[in-house]
Amino acid sequence: MSQYVLRRLLIAIPSLLGISVVLFVVLALAPGDPFSELATNPNVPPEVQAALRAKFGLDDPIYLRYLHWLNAMLHGDWGFSFVSRMDVDQLILQRLPATLYVIGSAQILALLIAIPVGVYAATRPYSLFDQIANTLAFVGFSLPTFFTGILFILIFSVTLDWLPFVYTTDIKATGIRWVLEMIRQAIMPVAVLGLFQAASMTRFVRSAMLDVIRLDYVTTARAKGLGQATVIVKHVMRNAMIPVVTLIALQMPAVFGGAIVTEQIFRIPGIGSLLISSILSNDTPVVMAVTFVFACLVVLFNLIADVLYGWLDPRISLR
Amino acid sequence: MLDKELRSMIGQVKDGRMDRRAFIQRMAAVGLTAPLANQILALGGVAMAQGASTYKPTKRGGGGALKLLWWQGPTLLNPHFATGTKDQDGSRLFYEPLACWDPDGNMKLVLASEIPSTQNGLLAADGKSVTWKLKPGVKWHDGKPFSADDVVFTWQYIKDPATAAVTIATYRDLTVEKIDDLTVKITFPKPTPFWADAFVGATGQILPKHLFADFIGSKSREAPTNLAPVGTGPYKFVEFKPGDLIRGVINPDYHMANRPYFDTLEMKGGGDAVSAARAVIQTGEYDFGWNIQVEDDVLLRLEKGGKGKTVYAVGGDTEFIALNFTDPNVEVDGERSSMKTKHPLFSDPVVRKALSLLVDRESVKKAIYGRAGRTTANFLNGPEKFVSKNTSWEFNIEKAAKMLDDAGWKPGADGIREKDGKKLKILYQTSINGPRQKTQAIVKQACQKAGIEVELKSVVASVFFSSDVANPDTYPKFYADIEMFQIPLSQPDPSQHMRRYLSTSVATKENKWQGTNFPRWVNKDYDAVINAADMEMDPVKRAAFYIKANDLMWQDTVFIPVMHRLKVEAAANNLRPVISGWANETDNLFDWYREE
Numbered sequence: 008m009s010q011y012v013l014r015r016l017l018i019a020i021p022s023l024l025g026i027s028v029v030l031f032v033v034l035a036l037a038p039g040d041p042f043s044e045l046a047t048n049p050n051v052p053p054e055v056q057a058a059l060r061a062k063f064g065l066d067d068p069i070y071l072r073y074l075h076w077l078n079a080m081l082h083g084d085w086g087f088s089f090v091s092r093m094d095v096d097q098l099i100l101q102r103l104p105a106t107l108y109v110i111g112s113a114q115i116l117a118l119l120i121a122i123p124v125g126v127y128a129a130t131r132p133y134s135l136f137d138q139i140a141n142t143l144a145f146v147g148f149s150l151p152t153f154f155t156g157i158l159f160i161l162i163f164s165v166t167l168d169w170l171p172f173v174y175t176t177d178i179k180a181t182g183i184r185w186v187l188e189m190i191r192q193a194i195m196p197v198a199v200l201g202l203f204q205a206a207s208m209t210r211f212v213r214s215a216m217l218d219v220i221r222l223d224y225v226t227t228a229r230a231k232g233l234g235q236a237t238v239i240v241k242h243v244m245r246n247a248m249i250p251v252v253t254l255i256a257l258q259m260p261a262v263f264g265g266a267i268v269t270e271q272i273f274r275i276p277g278i279g280s281l282l283i284s285s286i287l288s289n290d291t292p293v294v295m296a297v298t299f300v301f302a303c304l305v306v307l308f309n310l311i312a313d314v315l316y317g318w319l320d321p322r323i324s325l326r
Numbered sequence: 327m328l329d330k331e332l333r334s335m336i337g338q339v340k341d342g343r344m345d346r347r348a349f350i351q352r353m354a355a356v357g358l359t360a361p362l363a364n365q366i367l368a369l370g371g372v373a374m375a376q377g378a379s380t381y382k383p384t385k386r387g388g389g390g391a392l393k394l395l396w397w398q399g400p401t402l403l404n405p406h407f408a409t410g411t412k413d414q415d416g417s418r419l420f421y422e423p424l425a426c427w428d429p430d431g432n433m434k435l436v437l438a439s440e441i442p443s444t445q446n447g448l449l450a451a452d453g454k455s456v457t458w459k460l461k462p463g464v465k466w467h468d469g470k471p472f473s474a475d476d477v478v479f480t481w482q483y484i485k486d487p488a489t490a491a492v493t494i495a496t497y498r499d500l501t502v503e504k505i506d507d508l509t510v511k512i513t514f515p516k517p518t519p520f521w522a523d524a525f526v527g528a529t530g531q532i533l534p535k536h537l538f539a540d541f542i543g544s545k546s547r548e549a550p551t552n553l554a555p556v557g558t559g560p561y562k563f564v565e566f567k568p569g570d571l572i573r574g575v576i577n578p579d580y581h582m583a584n585r586p587y588f589d590t591l592e593m594k595g596g597g598d599a600v601s602a603a604r605a606v607i608q609t610g611e612y613d614f615g616w617n618i619q620v621e622d623d624v625l626l627r628l629e630k631g632g633k634g635k636t637v638y639a640v641g642g643d644t645e646f647i648a649l650n651f652t653d654p655n656v657e658v659d660g661e662r663s664s665m666k667t668k669h670p671l672f673s674d675p676v677v678r679k680a681l682s683l684l685v686d687r688e689s690v691k692k693a694i695y696g697r698a699g700r701t702t703a704n705f706l707n708g709p710e711k712f713v714s715k716n717t718s719w720e721f722n723i724e725k726a727a728k729m730l731d732d733a734g735w736k737p738g739a740d741g742i743r744e745k746d747g748k749k750l751k752i753l754y755q756t757s758i759n760g761p762r763q764k765t766q767a768i769v770k771q772a773c774q775k776a777g778i779e780v781e782l783k784s785v786v787a788s789v790f791f792s793s794d795v796a797n798p799d800t801y802p803k804f805y806a807d808i809e810m811f812q813i814p815l816s817q818p819d820p821s822q823h824m825r826r827y828l829s830t831s832v833a834t835k836e837n838k839w840q841g842t843n844f845p846r847w848v849n850k851d852y853d854a855v856i857n858a859a860d861m862e863m864d865p866v867k868r869a870a871f872y873i874k875a876n877d878l879m880w881q882d883t884v885f886i887p888v889m890h891r892l893k894v895e896a897a898a899n900n901l902r903p904v905i906s907g908w909a910n911e912t913d914n915l916f917d918w919y920r921e922e
Contacts, residue, residue, distance in 0.1 A: 276570035
């Protein structure tokens with residue numbers, strides 16, 4: 008087991024290196040530079056922009072810049088943002104809580120809806136409940152989040168005036184009021200993201216359950232006289248959950264990566280909005296760091312999913 | 327006319343010894359138009375008028391929270407590293423200059439106690455030096471006293487190239503010396519008619535010496551105060567999250583009486599302009615929304631029964647179409663649009679004139695800019711005293727067609743005009759931006775009717791405005807026949823703006839396209855006028871020079887002004903923001919209050 012994990016980690020190193028090379032080259036070749044806004048200001052002479060480019064090493068050849076970056080990264084130095092001249096790791100840590108809170112809650116909401124609905128629908132396929140759940144799921148994943156987000160704002164903020172649509176990180180309240188405010192402002196973004204995720208996940212859980220529920224050992228369990236609840240939860244679900252775990256594990260990096268569109272709509276200061284604003288201002292060190300961390304998380308959670316298989320189904324052996 | 331005589335006549339009008347009409351008639355006799363004579367009269371008074379204040383509250387504080395929404399949040403809080411106006415806006419909440427600009431482009435005192443002028447002896451008659459008196463008793467937010475040392479230090483900090491300050495151009499050629507604790511003297515290498523650039527407005531914010539002294543030069547990035555400013559402003563710094571949030575609280579020791587009004591301050595970043603307008607005008611979640619570049623239809627709809635309104639500020643930003651005077655299609659020595667070529671179509675002035683007749687400014691205003699635009703014939707649209715009244719514009723397809731017919735540009739078999747085998751086909755480029763693409767469509771339609779074929783091209787803004795030498799699509803390279811954008815006029819003086827088009831500043835391969843004269847227009851008269859204006863200390867004559875410069879551009883059709891654009895902001899109905907078109911939105915923040 009530990010040998011397996013170690014081997015997987017070693018295999019991850021070249022693939023992460025490859026990913027970093029590709030990311031770096033693509034970013035370096037992209038047009039524009041972080042100081043282009045200066046060019047439109049008549050007060051700033053072109054030399055200033057040139058001096059800044061030279062100071063931040065933007066005029067060096069790409070391979071040299073990559074090696075510098077790699078060397079610094081190995082020493083734990085993530086570099087600094089060209090735009091805010093702040094250390095990148097600080098910038099990311101500042102944004103992480105909001106993303107974890109909103110996207111994490113959305114994932115939990117999605118699971119809380121998808122698993123019970125999917126399981127119940129699978130036990131009564133083509134019943135009225137199944138039909139309704141299916142229809143809603145189709146509607147749910149056909150509507151993009153930027154549409155439902157704006158729809159929610161129009162209904163709940165503009166027309167009904169129940170919920171705020173600008174997410175704020177400094178709520179002027181303490182204790183229970185602070186908690187309530189935090190929940191109130193997260194309702195819309197969490198609902199938008201959670202319902203979207205829940206829709207596709209419900210379909211997935213249902214079909215995974217249907218695959219298992221017809222198997223002979225389930226009939227055997229029923230023949231032993233076990234109750235419906237025990238059969239479903241102990242016998243069917245445990246096996247049906249294996250593909251679902253993969254799906255969830257692959258979703259986990261997204262919890263850290265944020266949701267670009269939703270964060271932008273609700274002004275949530277998360278990783279997603281940091282990424283998009285950094286891309287727009289050509290702030291390469293930040294874009295590089297965020298995407299690279301994202302790549303690492305994908306590799307890591309894939310490994311975790313594989314390890315979890317072994318625990319869920321002892322027949323799968325890890326070599 | 328002799329300057330002395332002019333002066334004495336202005337004096338006579340001021341004292342009431344000569345009536346206004348007589349003055350204008352005398353001017354007309356020597357060939358000056360009536361509007362220009364009026365302008366001269368308006369200018370003859372004080373050189374720099376002090377801006378009036380509209381501030382009403384009679385005590386400090388008590389105004390609750392002020393919630394500002396900047397849809398592009400500030401990313402750093404050192405004004406001298408600001409890559410865009412958003413960073414200057416954020417820094418200006420805490421740092422202050424000696425003086426700032428009011429909505430009319432007049433000077434308003436902040437850390438200085440007196441406006442320099444030749445009358446009070448603070449401004450040298452030769453324009454080579456200016457002395458500033460500082461307000462006594464001003465304290466930094468950490469309690470340390472503010473003095474002339476801080477002003478001198480700020481200059482040293484910026485002018486060190488290793489600091490990499492973006493404001494270096496303003497400060498590197500001048501010398502700042504301390505006369506006493508409350509007096510500084512700025513010496514210029516040559517006569518400087520616009521002496522109010524250094525230490526005034528957004529680029530003039532003064533840094534505390536005691537906190538930045540160790541971080542001058544190459545260590546500038548490491549200063550902890552880059553992210554946690556300690557200034558002299560009306561609000562003290564509390565918290566900063568780049569791109570997301572700035573918080574401040576009232577400064578109880580602020581140096582202006584009864585100010586500021588609000589107890590706390592919050593500047594939230596992120597999102598987009600439309601939803602920012604919604605949050606201020608429709609739901610009232612925020613008090614003020616910055617730079618609301620949204621279609622007027624949408625704003626009008628939001629304003630109906632809403633909780634806020636739009637606020638406009640007039641500055642000098644002009645959206646223009648520039649004409650290329652060189653040939654973008656011929657490559658000479660590895661460079662297109664080379665100075666060794668002439669534009670095949672635009673070398674005929676009739677074609678340029680016809681083109682300007684085909685820009686339907688009224689429709690552009692109606693369909694796109696609405697209340698946020700004014701039609702204009704001028705390239706230079708402010709401050710008021712520099713605006714020419716000698717120009718005019720019209721939209722007239724028939725007239726354009728007739729002019730082209732008369733000049734020998736006859737329609738060919740395909741309906742497109744041609745002369746000597748050259749077809750009237752032009753490439754029209756701009757950056758990707760909703761209003762710009764719509765304007766392109768309006769111009770193209772009119773051109774087609776007049777027999778000119780227009781090909782439209784849109785370039786991503788980050789490329790169009792970059793100085794990337796390797797990219798052919800940047801505006802300074804100008805590999806197109808005409809191009810449209812705007813260059814903001816960031817101070818109430820046209821000198822920097824107009825200097826860009828000197829024939830010595832042409833953008834070429836040799837200077838890596840860093841020359842500022844991108845239309846590659848060469849006019850000896852223009853050079854002479856601009857150089858004369860740069861040395862002229864008399865405000866009346868100086869204004870006349872810039873009006874002349876603008877008129878020369880108009881005669882040669884170098885630019886076709888599309889729209890004089892106003893700043894658009896959104897504010898809660900009861901908020902009284904003071905916004906100047908000549909300064910950053912937060913430049914007059916100390917005068918903001920809420921009507922009870």
